[in-house]
Amino acid sequence: MATSSKYEVIAEDVLRGIGGKENVRSVAHCATRLRFVLADRSKADKDAVEATRGVIAVVESGGQFQVVIGNTVGNVYQAVVAQGVEERDGGGSTPGGFLPRAMDIVTSIFTPFLWTLAAVGLLKAFLAVAVKISPGFQGTSTYAIWFAAADAVFQFLPILLAITAAKRFRANQFTAVAIAGALIYSATIPVMAGKDGTSLTMQAFHQAGGHLTFLGIPVVMTSYLSAVIPTILAVYFQSYVERLLERVMPTVIRNFTVPLVTLAIVVPVVFLAIGPVSSRVGDVIASGIQNLWDVAPWAAGGLFGGVWQSIVIFGVHWGFAPIVTQEMASTGHSLLLATVFPAILSQGAATFAVFLKTRNPDLKAVAGPASLSAFVAGVTEPAIYGVTLRLKRPFVFASIGGAVGGAIAAAGGSGTDGFVLPGAITLASTLNVGNFALQLIGCGAGVALAFGLTFIVGFKDLPTAAEGAAVDGASADADGTVVTLAAPVAGKVVPLSEVPDKVFASGALGSGLAVIPSEGKVYAPIGGTLVSVMPHAFGIRSDTGVEVLVHIGLNTVELKGRGFTAAVTQGQKVSVGDLLTDVDLKLITDAGYDPTTVLIVTDPGSHSAVVPTATGDVQPRRAALDLIG
Known part of the structure; x- marks a missing residue:
């Protein structure tokens, strides 16, 4: 098998x-x-x-x-x-509403080729470095071939957009490519006779003062190389035209008449209306960003650099992809993308500081690769969700670094000349736009702030179960935001989702973890009052209002107390590590019951998250999970 x-x-x-x-x-x-x-x-x-x-x-x-x-x-x-x-x-x-739907459309259209865009952007960055080192390299055919490989995807972006947009809107992909090809054709293939008799592209003919019309209607020609909004809207319009034609065209001629009529209708409509209007909208967006940078570049860069990682948390950051590509299509560079570098690198720096400072081996194992992912690949989700947001302070420190660094970079007019995933390697994409020195200073300042604040000011470290640190109470940090619960029994920790009981595994009773016990003594995971005592289950309420349930075995209520010898009574006060009961594990398993012991937080009180911290084998009175927030 x-x-x-x-x-x-x-x-x-x-x-x-x-x-x-x-x-x-x-x-x-x-x-x-x-x-x-x-x-x-x-x-x-x-x-x-x-x-x-x-x-x-x-x-x-x-x-x-x-x-x-x-x-x-x-x-x-x-x-x-x-x-x-x-x-x-x-x-x-x-x-x-509109925004979630728009974000969904943008994501589904751009995602399939985002890594290709990132790759060609990185290649352009490498070429920019090579030219700085050896200026004569730019005049060689080797450079020309590599630059063609790096720049072609962006120039012919409408083709890629046509393919993915057609899939998203359920339009014919080949017809969509033909429509996008017609747009690119207008700027690349000479078909019009100029005043001196030479052949010109439609775009060049228009720029030279020629008058383009379609059936007598004036055509306002614009550049469709790298066109984003016109292509997406064209394919969207195509999908409606095709659906209408599918309903009215006879079956015997539908296969060729639908694409024929679609092309005959959609392409002229794009040149007459969709293209000029949407291109104008794109130019307005690009000029709006430019104007914002012209008025107060440091403020714009600081704001964008500071909030970028918060945008990533909600997964809407890819919604900026069409804005960035439109910005580059209109101006040749992106001011927005340049401010993301300090934000990304600051997140990596804060995560690296956690890696160096934490004593928790599980957190260290996450922080190391996560910081590398942020620095090298520009991907910060592992750092955010696995480290900084979990610890809170490092995320705030990284956002401060991103804001300061973004303000400095924007003050120098820094921008990228390619679509890249911002990281240490792709910094070269900012070589030719604005003040590269200030871009480096901004990134350095952000990294230094995020790393320094995280390392020096510090954070509440996660408890270290592997170090064998005993939990002497429902331990909390100074401001009470983290409470640590101990393991109730010795054994092997398993995620709650893997418990073969739907009620526990679904989280319906609360979050927590489970232990496959290796011995039959069960202890209190938290100090407090025993609000319920049954032979197989114990409920404890702490003085701060946290309530937990320790449930020994699955369906063991059917044993009616056989195999359990309680050491406590209801209403009694207990401390962490106090014995709750002795359990005859052999009797339970011989009776056909699963002895898995579940620790569930039924009421976290004022805390917002339950985070299991123990993995593998665990001992009683050792840290098992945290209540955070």
Whole structure:
């Protein structure tokens, strides 16, 4: 029997956690996360999905259930689709208002080729460095060939947009490519006779003072190389024309008449109306950004650099892709993208400071690769969800670094001359726009601030179960934002989602963890009052209002007390580590019951999150999970 790959296992676990593939209307993915549109949100168990090995976090935003995977999201996505889940095209529309739907459309159109755009942007950055080192290299054919490889995708971007937009709007992809090709044709192929008899492109003819018309109607020609908004709107219009023609055209001639009539209608309408209007809208967006930078560049850069990582949290950052590409199409560079560098690098610096300072080996194991991902690849979701946001202060410090760095970079007029994922390697994309020295100073200042504040001011470290640190009480930090609970029994920790009991695994009773016990003594995980004492289960309420449940075994209520010897009574006060009961594990297993012991936080009090911290083998009175917030 074939062994499932790790991506297939992740896909199966995620689908199980969201209520099965039957509960998925559609799925898409961006650079780091799966984006599900669910039929019934109540069937999804967010905690169970977040507990899945390979999942970094779960974010609900814009009507989507977003599962953050990281750089391997493409592999997991393919495994999800292989389970029979519908890919996001025209079918799985996002519920909600205009903004969530618009973000969904943008994401589904740009995501398939984002990494290609990032790759060619990186190649252009390398070429820019090579030219700075050896200016004569720019005049060689070697440079020309590599530059063609780097620049062609951006120049002929309408072709890529036509393919993905056609899939999103359920239009004929080949007809969409023909429409996009016609737009590019107008700026690349000479078809009009100039005043001196030479052949000119339609765009050059218009720029030379020639008058273009279609059936006597004046045509306002604009450049369609790198056109973003005109292409998307053209394919959107195409989808409606095709659906109308499919209904009215006779079946015997439909195969060729539908694309024929569609091209005959859509292309002229784009040249007459869609193109000029949408190009003007794009130019207004680009000029608006430029004007903002002209008035107060430091303020604009500081604001954008400071909030960028907060935008990433909600998964709407890819919505800026068409704005950036339109900005570059209109001005040849992007001012917005340059301010993202300090924000990304500051997040990586704060995460690296956590890596150096934390004593928790599990957190260190996450922080190291996450900081590298931010610095090198420009992908910060692992850093945000796995480290800085979890610890709170480092995220704030990184945002401060991004704001200061963004302000400095913007003050120098820095911009990128390619679409790149901002990181240390792609900094070269800012060489030729604005003051590169201030861009470097801005990035350096952001990194120094984020690293210094995180390392010096510090953060509340996660408890270190592996170090064997005993929990002597419901320990909390100075401001009471973190409470640590101990393991109730010795054994092997398993995620709550893996407990073979739907009530516990679904999180219906609360979040927590489970332990497969290796011995029969069960201890109090928190100090407080015993509000319920049954032979197989104990409820404890702390003085701060936190309530927990320790449940020994699955369905062991049916034993009616056999195998359990309670050491406490209801109403009694207990401290962390006090013995609650002795359990005869052999009797339980011989009777056919699962002895898995569950620790659940039934009421977190004023805390907002329950974070399991123990993994592998654990001992009683050792840190098991945190209540944060």
